Amino acid sequence: MQFQFEDxxxxxxxxxxxxFVxxxxxxxxxxxGALVALPLLRQKKLRREFDRQLRQEEARRRAAVQRQERPEPATAD
Structure with a gap:
């Protein structure tokens, strides 16, 4: 086998x-590398955002349940 270059x-x-080559x-x-890294970074960001939204919705649900469970104060008529 003959190589193209001497060394x-x-x-x-x-x-x-x-x-140039x-x-x-x-x-x-x-x-x-960018084509691999950028979608992975975007996915990580979207997952964090989705988790944050889930936590917020769960906190809202819990607050709504607590409001419904509390007896309303009696008003003097």
């Missing part, structure tokens, strides 16, 4: 095109 340094340089790989990896 690792010439492989990285790629006959003068190395900076490696920059393209870097940008592609950043974009792919």
């Amino acid at each position: 690792f340094a010439s492989f990285l340089a790629m006959n003068g095109h190395g900076p 490696w920059a393209a790989y870097g940008v592609a990896l950043l974009v792919l």
Whole structure:
């Protein structure tokens, strides 16, 4: 098997095109990483928001039940 480049340094340089090639790989990896990370972060944020809303609704329900259970004060007519 014959390799295209003589050594690792010439492989990285790629006959003068190395900076462009490696920059393209870097940008592609950043974009792919963002495509994975951003939905995960958004999902985490939505779950926190959903949990907060559930806690608020449960607190409202408990308050409504407590209001119904309390006897209303008798008024003097």
